[in-house]
Amino acid sequence: MTIIERLQPIFRDVFDDSNLDITGGMSPKDYPSWDSVGTVRLVLSVEQEFGIRLTTDEVAGIRNVADLVKSIENALHKV
Amino acid sequence: MNTVITGIHYCLPEGHITNVDLAHRFGEKAINSISRMSGIQDRRVAPEGVTAADLAACAAERLLTAKGIRREEIDLVIFASQTPDYQIPATACVLHERLGLGQDCACFDINLGCSSFPYTLATAHGYLMSGIAHTALLLNGDTISHVIHPGDKSLATLHGDAATATLMETTDESGAGFVGFRLGTDGSGWRHIVMPSSGARSPRRLETMKETVDASGNTNSPQHLQMNGAAVFHFSLYKVPEVIRGALLACKLTIDDIDLVLLHQANRTMDDMIYKSLKVPAEKQFYFLEHVGNAAGASSPMLLAEAWRQGRLRPGSLVLIAAFGNGLSWGVTIIRWPKILSGPVDAPTDYLPQIDKKA
Numbered sequence: 001m002t003i004i005e006r007l008q009p010i011f012r013d014v015f016d017d018s019n020l021d022i023t024g025g026m027s028p029k030d031y032p033s034w035d036s037v038g039t040v041r042l043v044l045s046v047e048q049e050f051g052i053r054l055t056t057d058e059v060a061g062i063r064n065v066a067d068l069v070k071s072i073e074n075a076l077h078k079v
Numbered sequence: 080m081n082t083v084i085t086g087i088h089y090c091l092p093e094g095h096i097t098n099v100d101l102a103h104r105f106g107e108k109a110i111n112s113i114s115r116m117s118g119i120q121d122r123r124v125a126p127e128g129v130t131a132a133d134l135a136a137c138a139a140e141r142l143l144t145a146k147g148i149r150r151e152e153i154d155l156v157i158f159a160s161q162t163p164d165y166q167i168p169a170t171a172c173v174l175h176e177r178l179g180l181g182q183d184c185a186c187f188d189i190n191l192g193c194s195s196f197p198y199t200l201a202t203a204h205g206y207l208m209s210g211i212a213h214t215a216l217l218l219n220g221d222t223i224s225h226v227i228h229p230g231d232k233s234l235a236t237l238h239g240d241a242a243t244a245t246l247m248e249t250t251d252e253s254g255a256g257f258v259g260f261r262l263g264t265d266g267s268g269w270r271h272i273v274m275p276s277s278g279a280r281s282p283r284r285l286e287t288m289k290e291t292v293d294a295s296g297n298t299n300s301p302q303h304l305q306m307n308g309a310a311v312f313h314f315s316l317y318k319v320p321e322v323i324r325g326a327l328l329a330c331k332l333t334i335d336d337i338d339l340v341l342l343h344q345a346n347r348t349m350d351d352m353i354y355k356s357l358k359v360p361a362e363k364q365f366y367f368l369e370h371v372g373n374a375a376g377a378s379s380p381m382l383l384a385e386a387w388r389q390g391r392l393r394p395g396s397l398v399l400i401a402a403f404g405n406g407l408s409w410g411v412t413i414i415r416w417p418k419i420l421s422g423p424v425d426a427p428t429d430y431l432p433q434i435d436k437k438a
Contacts, residue, residue, distance in 0.1 A: 060270075060309065
């Protein structure tokens with residue numbers, strides 16, 4: 001299973017939206033419920049799901065789904 | 080010998096920005112969502128022309144009058160703010176004149192934001208313990224609403240303005256006073272809360288007035304405060320509990336020993352999560368932001384003052400204060416309240432223009 005496939009249920013759960021289908025290019029601009037608190041909730045869920053810890057700079061750099069995937073990949077390489 | 084807080088008071092400006100006002104600006108759905116997260120319904124904001132120094136002078140006048148302190152007794156004034164009256168001179172010097180203080184009085188500013196209160200306490204503690212000063216007046220205040228772009232939903236919905244005045248003196252009472260301080264910084268995160276064009280590095284000019292809109296629809300410019308909310312939230316959730324645990328360990332204490340845990344009132348959800356992480360029981364928690372907003376540097380001293388006003392401080396109480404914010408900067412202090420505790424300052428908290436001698 002790819003990282004983006006594992007992220008799909010996390011996004012649906014965080015935003016309580018069973019119809020949400022994410023893509024790498026999806027950003028807060030495309031999905032108004034995705035605000036800064038949404039990013040934090042996503043990151044906390046991701047950290048639990050993947051057993052990783054993102055840095056504050058990595059969280060600061062999340063502008064879209066692809067950024068989140070990249071941060072997860074970086075963190076997984078460190079584990 | 081130790082030092083103690085012998086009085087504290089706060090001052091709020093007359094203006095209000097309610098969630099109803101903000102719903103007209105940003106839409107009801109967005110404001111409902113943010114308010115559920117922040118726990119804030121109303122923000123007290125200063126009109127143009129009313130500064131943090133004005134609010135601090137008002138709080139100080141009422142505090143000194145209530146405590147019966149003669150002006151010439153004050154020999155240390157620290158004004159902690161990121162919205163000072165002037166870049167030059169220190170606003171503490173301006174307040175020295177306004178409060179009618181004597182010339183044997185050291186006055187200086189501390190440029191820190193939400194974390195400032197433990198730093199002003201630690202600095203005054205050092206001056207008093209060393210005998211450099213004997214009676215300290217600490218003024219913590221910010222009018223952050225003046226540096227936030229009105230179209231920035233992420234900041235305009237959180238922040239209010241306020242100032243506090245705190246009196247510190249020495250004590251010989253055994254066990255009373257400051258138990259410990261833990262101050263720290265992660266300078267690698269300074270960019271996460273910044274006003275890019277606000278000083279010598281990037282002076283304000285025509286180009287820095289240019290507005291941009293981010294992916295979440297927030298309008299901003301380099302001349303306004305900018306915050307990466309997600310990064311700051313994430314930092315606070317991990318760093319603040321870690322630092323509090325470290326402070327407790329250094330003082331050979333646990334949360335069980337603490338009577339009241341006061342956190343910078345950034346937003347309700349963040350504080351709830353920090354309390355949960357530290358397993359702080361509900362009776363040791365205290366909030367004061369629903370009707371005032373996040374008052375930046377004035378937030379944690381105002382919380383302490385309000386806890387005193389509401390009877391949450393008792394003789395011998397052990398109180399932990401944790402403040403954190405831009406820098407990224409944090410500070411924790413633990414205070415044992417004296418056994419003989421005077422009552423809270425019984426004075427109004429609303430700003431009254433020209434209460435001081437030379438407004």
